[in-house]
Amino acid sequence: MGYGSTIKVPFGPQHPALKxxxxxxxxxxxxxxxxxxxxIGYNHRGMEKAFELRTYLQNVYLAERIxxxxxxxxxxxxxxxxxxxxxxxxxPRAKYIRVxxxxxxxxxxxxxxxxxxxxxIGFDTLFMYLWRDREAVMNLLELISGNRVHYAMNTIGGVRxxxxxxxxxxxxxxxxxxxxxxxxxxxxxxxxxxxxKRTVGVGVLPPKDAVDLCAVGPTLRASGIKNDVRADDPYAxxxxxxxxxxxxxxxxxxxxxxxxxxxxxxxxxxxxYALDHMPAGMIRVKxxxxxxxxEAVSRVEAxxxxxxxxxxxxxxxxxxxxxxxxxxxxxxxxxxxxxMGGHLADVPIILAGIDPCFSCMDRMAFVDVKTSKHWVWxxxxxxxxxxx
Amino acid sequence: MTIATTVLSVLQVLIFPGxxxxxxxAFFYEWINRKFLARLQNRYGPMYTGPxxxxxxxxxxxxxxxxxxxxxxxxDTLLFSLAPVFYSALPLTAMFIVPVASQTGLISFExxxxxxxxxxxxxxxxxxxxxxxxxxxxxxxxxxxxxLQMLGYEIPMALAIVGPAIVAKSLSISGIVEWQQSNNIWxxxxxxxxxxxxxxxxxxxxxxxxxxxxEAETEIVAGWQxxxxxxxxxxxxxxxxxxxxxxxxxxVSLFLGGPQQVWIVPSIVTFLIKTVAVVxxxxxxxxVFARFRIDQMISGMWKYLLPLAILQIILIQFxxxxxxx
Amino acid sequence: xxxxxxxxxxxxxxxxxxxxxxxxxxxxxxxRGRPVWDMHKCxxxxxxxxxxxxxxxxxxxxGMQAEINHYVDRCVFCAQCAEICPRTAITMSKxxxxxxxxxxxxxxxxxxxP
Numbered sequence: 001m002g003y004g005s006t007i008k009v010p011f012g013p014q015h016p017a018l019k020x021x022x023x024x025x026x027x028x029x030x031x032x033x034x035x036x037x038x039x040i041g042y043n044h045r046g047m048e049k050a051f052e053l054r055t056y057l058q059n060v061y062l063a064e065r066i067x068x069x070x071x072x073x074x075x076x077x078x079x080x081x082x083x084x085x086x087x088x089x090x091x092p093r094a095k096y097i098r099v100x101x102x103x104x105x106x107x108x109x110x111x112x113x114x115x116x117x118x119x120x121i122g123f124d125t126l127f128m129y130l131w132r133d134r135e136a137v138m139n140l141l142e143l144i145s146g147n148r149v150h151y152a153m154n155t156i157g158g159v160r161x162x163x164x165x166x167x168x169x170x171x172x173x174x175x176x177x178x179x180x181x182x183x184x185x186x187x188x189x190x191x192x193x194x195x196x197k198r199t200v201g202v203g204v205l206p207p208k209d210a211v212d213l214c215a216v217g218p219t220l221r222a223s224g225i226k227n228d229v230r231a232d233d234p235y236a237x238x239x240x241x242x243x244x245x246x247x248x249x250x251x252x253x254x255x256x257x258x259x260x261x262x263x264x265x266x267x268x269x270x271x272x273y274a275l276d277h278m279p280a281g282m283i284r285v286k287x288x289x290x291x292x293x294x295e296a297v298s299r300v301e302a303x304x305x306x307x308x309x310x311x312x313x314x315x316x317x318x319x320x321x322x323x324x325x326x327x328x329x330x331x332x333x334x335x336x337x338x339x340m341g342g343h344l345a346d347v348p349i350i351l352a353g354i355d356p357c358f359s360c361m362d363r364m365a366f367v368d369v370k371t372s373k374h375w376v377w378x379x380x381x382x383x384x385x386x387x388x
Numbered sequence: 389m390t391i392a393t394t395v396l397s398v399l400q401v402l403i404f405p406g407x408x409x410x411x412x413x414a415f416f417y418e419w420i421n422r423k424f425l426a427r428l429q430n431r432y433g434p435m436y437t438g439p440x441x442x443x444x445x446x447x448x449x450x451x452x453x454x455x456x457x458x459x460x461x462x463x464d465t466l467l468f469s470l471a472p473v474f475y476s477a478l479p480l481t482a483m484f485i486v487p488v489a490s491q492t493g494l495i496s497f498e499x500x501x502x503x504x505x506x507x508x509x510x511x512x513x514x515x516x517x518x519x520x521x522x523x524x525x526x527x528x529x530x531x532x533x534x535x536l537q538m539l540g541y542e543i544p545m546a547l548a549i550v551g552p553a554i555v556a557k558s559l560s561i562s563g564i565v566e567w568q569q570s571n572n573i574w575x576x577x578x579x580x581x582x583x584x585x586x587x588x589x590x591x592x593x594x595x596x597x598x599x600x601x602x603e604a605e606t607e608i609v610a611g612w613q614x615x616x617x618x619x620x621x622x623x624x625x626x627x628x629x630x631x632x633x634x635x636x637x638x639x640v641s642l643f644l645g646g647p648q649q650v651w652i653v654p655s656i657v658t659f660l661i662k663t664v665a666v667v668x669x670x671x672x673x674x675x676v677f678a679r680f681r682i683d684q685m686i687s688g689m690w691k692y693l694l695p696l697a698i699l700q701i702i703l704i705q706f707x708x709x710x711x712x713x
Numbered sequence: 714x715x716x717x718x719x720x721x722x723x724x725x726x727x728x729x730x731x732x733x734x735x736x737x738x739x740x741x742x743x744x745r746g747r748p749v750w751d752m753h754k755c756x757x758x759x760x761x762x763x764x765x766x767x768x769x770x771x772x773x774x775x776g777m778q779a780e781i782n783h784y785v786d787r788c789v790f791c792a793q794c795a796e797i798c799p800r801t802a803i804t805m806s807k808x809x810x811x812x813x814x815x816x817x818x819x820x821x822x823x824x825x826x827p
Contacts, residue, residue, distance in 0.1 A: 055764075058766035061767075125716060126716070135729075150791075192715045676716040
């Protein structure tokens, strides 16, 4: 290891900093990152093919399981796409319930993220507190939908369950608790010196790069760009609910943290407004089993950013082609740019700063360009290979 | 030296207040550390092994002893096997100097304070060598970070340690303890700045948050300990616990008056109470901070801690750190 | 140092950990646990089988003689079968401790009793 030469430090696919498998190979000179090579695809499950093999109703549950934390966002995007293909009109009450569940999921996802970010910088105590308070959201979602993750609230044509009036006081009580705790955490994050030292000025993404490299979600909003699908292209009931699009303009990890925590406060307000102004009426409409020919694109603001689903139907009861572009894929080129020139010690927090969800990301097919080989294996050959 | 005194010395070294007692104390302090940290984080901590989970550190030690011991092919065999042994033996050796059950340590001589500093340096050299001899990227980075960290805290630590020695006019820990007891005052009241500086530097020496940079779990897996498993890892963890006992005993002897006979309470009990209080303080500091980056740590040490340590020495020279004349 | 007060306050609160399995959280009404078939109401239409996203429901035979096999290891607990059943013969129970070591044993057979 001579003077001036670089070491290659691999991150993943198994690494304590990564919650899901991905591989980044860093060229490190001392403690500074001088080169980076990302490799993704470890979580590839063949979801897009799986969509083509199932009926439209079964696909709702498949779409939900693309990701655990943003499951409702994927389900919403799917049913919106299919409803557009069918030309079905969702009743207003169902739209409000979709907004409520989506915002509760955003609360859950962002508080999970702040805990994970705290763990990445070695602040385990904050991690424990945040995840304890997150239990309030999970219990609330369990009351509303019957499960803590994978809420299965959306169906084609509306929602499956109603929010009865006697549940609303409990929801409001939990929201009050969450708002108080979020305000405490916001204050703490802004004043705790060790957190500030590790996140301010770290992983800076200038606004021009953010737009050029197609960053999405809080990563984009932390660089000062006001871009939010809920405001630009309102879906469900977002057109009727007033809210602020939170931006900060430093572009570093601290700004991303602030954007997410303040979005949590916005979500609490939005949920309260939606609960108070929810119209009465039906919660779903009947839809036919076969979908006419057509194509639809639906966009949703998942907690991590803009999520795009594309559906192509051919008149039968099954899809012709389905494609998902999840927010983490959009953020990977941007994060690679921010990692260059930084310290090795900052890599986990910068990677965590985009809130990576590799389960969402890895459904695309990749060809092994290094060996330019492509091959097909039968199930038997695969089993034989793995048992060697 | 009659046979009786020889036998008594051997028993003292091996059992009380020697090796066996320190072993029990090491496990006990690790338990206090884990339980208090857990309660601060609103969870239970060890619960089921023994009453209140008190046997958990011992159980973990036994478990590690029974696991497979893997040596990477690139590692230097001799160093790889010897490093854990040194790491656990060095704090144990240093403990013999610190007064535990009486006013003087088992071994005490003029200048043993410098010997203590020497042991600290040797410990860090051992850490660096264990990281280096494993020859894998994570351990090498961890070892290098440990050596770099020592460059940051060593001088403020030495200055803070020398403060009580100046007022006691003795370079022996037992001498400092005697001075505090004969003048009926604790050094923490005379030199609170020195105490604070020493606590921070010893946190860095122990490798606790906010200075657990050599072992940062989320960045370099386990740093210099990455490649160790089985018995060697057990010895490393035991060495860390011995270090905790040693660090708290050092803080108690230099600043909190050491083992004192208070009324009818024997000195060993006051020693235990004071060191437990120091362990609780270290654990509290561990819970409420995030981890620093290595360059921030070094610049912070040289920019802030070193001038404060020099200030403390200057104050002592002006008579503000010793007894009022 | 801003966390010190909050940290010390936790010492006086009960820990948030649930001592599972000695303490369990009660599940609310409407919880989606394991689906249970009531064979007195089942008419053997096969809707539950056709709508299950993971193929966890198997109907043997047709009509009033039909019997149901439910593969718990494949079930995703979506409650689509309960929703679509025309006779509401399927209810979602509150059972969630359904892990097992052998997939072949995780099969529940609902037979017709005469």
